[in-house]
Amino acid sequence: MARPGPIFRKWAFIAAAAIVVVLLVLPVFSTLQPGYYERYPSLQGRMANWRTSTHTKMRCADCHVDPGALGFVVFAAKSVPAFYSQLVFGPTPTNLLGVPSSAACEKCHTINRQVSPNGDLLIPHRAHIEVLGLRCAVCHKDLVHSENPQGFNKPVMATCMTCHDGKQAKNACINCHTRKEVPVTHKQRDWLDVHGTRTDTVECGTCHSYQPDYCNTTCHKQLPPSHAGSFRQTHPLRIKVRGTKGCDFCHGGETFCKECH
Numbered sequence: 001m002a003r004p005g006p007i008f009r010k011w012a013f014i015a016a017a018a019i020v021v022v023l024l025v026l027p028v029f030s031t032l033q034p035g036y037y038e039r040y041p042s043l044q045g046r047m048a049n050w051r052t053s054t055h056t057k058m059r060c061a062d063c064h065v066d067p068g069a070l071g072f073v074v075f076a077a078k079s080v081p082a083f084y085s086q087l088v089f090g091p092t093p094t095n096l097l098g099v100p101s102s103a104a105c106e107k108c109h110t111i112n113r114q115v116s117p118n119g120d121l122l123i124p125h126r127a128h129i130e131v132l133g134l135r136c137a138v139c140h141k142d143l144v145h146s147e148n149p150q151g152f153n154k155p156v157m158a159t160c161m162t163c164h165d166g167k168q169a170k171n172a173c174i175n176c177h178t179r180k181e182v183p184v185t186h187k188q189r190d191w192l193d194v195h196g197t198r199t200d201t202v203e204c205g206t207c208h209s210y211q212p213d214y215c216n217t218t219c220h221k222q223l224p225p226s227h228a229g230s231f232r233q234t235h236p237l238r239i240k241v242r243g244t245k246g247c248d249f250c251h252g253g254e255t256f257c258k259e260c261h
Contacts, residue, residue: 027083046145
């Protein structure tokens with residue numbers, strides 16, 4: 001049997017090399033295309049959020065690939081097995097693009113910022129990132145592919161309070177807010193005695209909703225006086241007159257009511 005000639009071996013080598021290149025390059029290229037992820041129904045919501053976010057003009061590589069040649073090589077090494085895993089198992093938390101690193105964010109953003117865009121919040125970004133070692137995405141987790149509970153793409157106070165709880169970090173209003181301090185009403189001597197009667201005119205949740213079950217975990221270890229006696233029988237009448245505004249702050253609205261009704 002005749003041995004393959006040099007021309008055949010040459011083209012066989014080229015074909016084999018082309019196959020290897022395709023098998024390696026295709027995954028890297030595909031996993032950086034928004035359309036690649038939009039074909040999965042489970043990811044369409046996340047991609048829709050990206051298209052309406054402040055980062056809609058950014059490419060996947062701008063955020064999900066660290067700067068420099070090494071950053072791209074590391075990404076490529078992870079994207080190849082992730083691509084084939086997605087083909088077999090579909091998108092999972094282990095085979096999707098990872099959370100952007102702070103280095104990736106710093107391609108465009110500076111860590112020298114000291115205040116929020118509206119000037120109200122004092123946020124020394126360098127201290128949070130370099131001193132405390134926090135990643136940008138820890139605070140800005142709802143920035144691009146998801147929305148916070150309020151329905152917009154920016155950090156909420158609940159995120160801040162995970163650290164600023166008075167123990168790990170200060171939690172006084174004036175430590176972070178330049179335009180907010182304890183309301184004058186809260187400084188009155190009898191405030192703790194009368195604040196429960198103000199729910200008709202004051203929406204407590206405006207400031208306190210960042211901490212779930214705020215009242216019950218701080219001061220109220222038992223039912224408030226207004227709930228004593230025949231309250232269980234008479235509360236429907238009170239709701240008809242006053243509505244559920246005061247109730248919702250502690251009980252969370254219709255979900256709580258349906259536990260009994």
